[in-house]
Amino acid sequence: GGSTGLRIALAGGSSAAGVGVDDAQHAAALLEGAVDGVEVWNLGTPNYGLEQSWRRLEAFWGVLEPDLVVLEVAPGTDPWQDAEGPGWLRVRDGRLVEAGWAPSGSPLDPLRRGIHRPLFAHHLPGDGLLWQHSSLYRAGLGVLSRHRMKQPQPWPWGMEPFDGEAFGAVPWLHLAPPPPPIAAAWQVTEAALSRIQALAERRGARLLLVSAPSRIEVLSADLQRALANGWSLGARPGGGSGDGRRAFDPELPQATLAALATERGIPLLDLRPAFREAARTERMHYRDIGQRTAGGQREAARALGRFVEAQGALTLPPDFDARLDAAVPP
Numbered sequence: 232g233g234s235t236g237l238r239i240a241l242a243g244g245s246s247a248a249g250v251g252v253d254d255a256q257h258a259a260a261l262l263e264g265a266v267d268g269v270e271v272w273n274l275g276t277p278n279y280g281l282e283q284s285w286r287r288l289e290a291f292w293g294v295l296e297p298d299l300v301v302l303e304v305a306p307g308t309d310p311w312q313d314a315e316g317p318g319w320l321r322v323r324d325g326r327l328v329e330a331g332w333a334p335s336g337s338p339l340d341p342l343r344r345g346i347h348r349p350l351f352a353h354h355l356p357g358d359g360l361l362w363q364h365s366s367l368y369r370a371g372l373g374v375l376s377r378h379r380m381k382q383p384q385p386w387p388w389g390m391e392p393f394d395g396e397a398f399g400a401v402p403w404l405h406l407a408p409p410p411p412p413i414a415a416a417w418q419v420t421e422a423a424l425s426r427i428q429a430l431a432e433r434r435g436a437r438l439l440l441v442s443a444p445s446r447i448e449v450l451s452a453d454l455q456r457a458l459a460n461g462w463s464l465g466a467r468p469g470g471g472s473g474d475g476r477r478a479f480d481p482e483l484p485q486a487t488l489a490a491l492a493t494e495r496g497i498p499l500l501d502l503r504p505a506f507r508e509a510a511r512t513e514r515m516h517y518r519d520i521g522q523r524t525a526g527g528q529r530e531a532a533r534a535l536g537r538f539v540e541a542q543g544a545l546t547l548p549p550d551f552d553a554r555l556d557a558a559v560p561p
Contacts, residue, residue, distance in 0.1 A: 237545050239271045240295050242284040242427075243303030244312065246443045246531070247275025251522035256559055261532035265554035269545060275303065280312030281423035282339055288430060299544055300431045300438045301535065302424075306484035307400030307445040308521070313423060314416035316343060342419045397457045399446030399521030400484070406472050407480040421491055428495060439542065440492050440499040441535060442485055446516040449506045453516075454481060500538040505530050513561060529559040 241247055241259045249257025255264075259273035272295050274287050284302060316337055337343075361368040395401050403413055431438040447454040458470050458479070470479025485501065492499035506515045506527065515527035523531065533555055540547050548554070 237269045237299065238295065238297045239269065239299045239301055239539075240274055240288065240291070240297035241271055241301045241303065242274045242288055243441075243443070244275060244279045244284075244305055244309060245277040245521075246305060246523050247273065247303040248277050249273070249275065249523075249528060250277050251517060251520070252525045252528055256525040256528055258528045258532040258535060261529055261555055261558055262536055264558055265532065265551050266536065266545060266547060272297065278312060280309045280315070280317075281420050281427065282313050282337065283317045285423050285427045285430065286317060288427060292430070292434060296434075297436055299539070300427070300436050301441060301539075302427060302438065303441040303443050304424075304488055305400075305443040305445065306488040307398075307404055307448065308395070310404060310413070310416040310420045310484075311401040313339075313419040314343065314412065316340065339419050339422050342415065342422060394457075396520055397460060399453070399457075399516055400448075402457075402470075402479070404484045405470075405479050405481060406477040407483050408477060409483075410472070410477065417487060424491060424495065424497075428497060437542070437544065438497055439538065440488075440497050441531075441538075442488055442499055442501045442503075443531075444485070444501075444503045444506055445521055448481060448485065448503055449510050449515050453518075498538075498542060500534060502531060502534055505534040525559045526561065529555050529561075 239259075239262075247258070249259075254260065257273060257275070259271040259275070263269060263271040272291075274284070274291060276283065276287065279287070281302070281304065288300065316339075403410065404416075406413065409417070428438055447457055471477055485503065489499060489501070509515060509526065509530045513526045514524055515530065516523055533552065536545075536547055536551060539545055
């Protein structure tokens with residue numbers, strides 16, 4: 232047995248939710264099963280950025296009343312989800328549809344003004360209102376975007392609609408120096424993180440961050456394969472932006488998140504060392520998508536358990552590793 236009476240809320244996106252594995256194989260379930268008396272509630276939801284995680288934590292706090300909040304951040308994708316905003320999916324005529332890059336009524340929308348229009352509406356005036364209320368405008372903008380994608384330099388700042396699945400991340404987030412929309416996206420992520428930290432402090436809970444690596448940050452072979460094959464407009468083995476002004480930096484998203492955590496005094500667990508070690512014998516991510524395998528979820532649970540113990544929040548049982556290996560055999 233281990234420490235008892237600790238209630239943990241795990242928030243985050245697809246990796247936290249356990250997309251691609253059975254319900255009993257995501258990190259929250261594995262950690263709960265390996266430590267007696269500890270409750271781990273999984274609030275992870277696919278495609279959630281930090282703003283959606285903040286809203287979900289607020290909505291469920293009165294039910295869960297966690298002692299510890301573990302926020303799993305995927306710095307290679309989450310700022311892009313925050314750039315899209317929490318309102319990009321809407322119910323219309325009984326169907327779930329994409330509402331596009333329009334204001335969502337979020338308190339963070341002012342930070343998004345530098346993202347949506349120059350990148351997706353190409354400086355067209357009145358884009359937000361037109362997108363919300365004019366089906367003809369939405370159709371016309373779709374035609375314009377498809378036409379621009381066929382041109383040698385279709386997007387501002389030499390950015391291209393890269394293949395996120397080939398990378399397991401959003402390659403725009405790896406461009407250094409960051410293009411203006413990416414810098415703005417990180418401002419939204421930072422603002423959402425500030426709200427999550429304030430929520431935890433206000434409710435008397437501790438906040439820990441877990442930095443979830445993408446495929447290309449774990450296996451260098453996956454990075455080279457993505458650079459060679461993952462560009463929508465053709466291979467570019469050296470990476471970088473189409474205008475030649477920006478390099479491709481594999482470390483940039485993780486370094487940006489680490490700087491935010493240090494600035495705000497939030498303990499951060501970087502999963503890359505554990506994943507790289509385990510990846511010598513098994514894959515931590517599926518080969519063709521960015522989601523974790525069951526083995527990746529097991530190693531995330533192992534590293535998280537040790538991290539929480541190092542923070543003094545629980546004591547792991549002597550057979551902690553054996554329990555995890557029994558639940559998901561290596």
